Amino acid sequence: MAKVNPIEVQKHLKGLDYPATKEDVIKHAEKNGADEELKALLNDLPDEEFEKPTDVNKAIGQVG
Structure with a gap:
């Protein structure tokens, strides 16, 4: 699987309420x-x- 750009990930998560x-x-x-x-x-x-x-980005880095 190709590396996913963290900026692209955050574009798709924009507006998500945390936790x-x-x-x-x-x-x-x-x-x-x-x-x-x-x-x-x-x-x-x-x-x-x-x-x-x-x-989220850190977890993606560990599984990606």
Whole structure:
């Protein structure tokens, strides 16, 4: 899987209220037009609550 740009990730998560669960992150990204590659990557995130946007990027870096 190609590396996903953290800025692109945050564009799809713009307006998401934190803390947010993995499901919140996925639903919000889908609502904002995330492509299949990003959705697949988000599905691989740990099932946890993210306190801030950088927590999502950090988790993506660990699974991506």
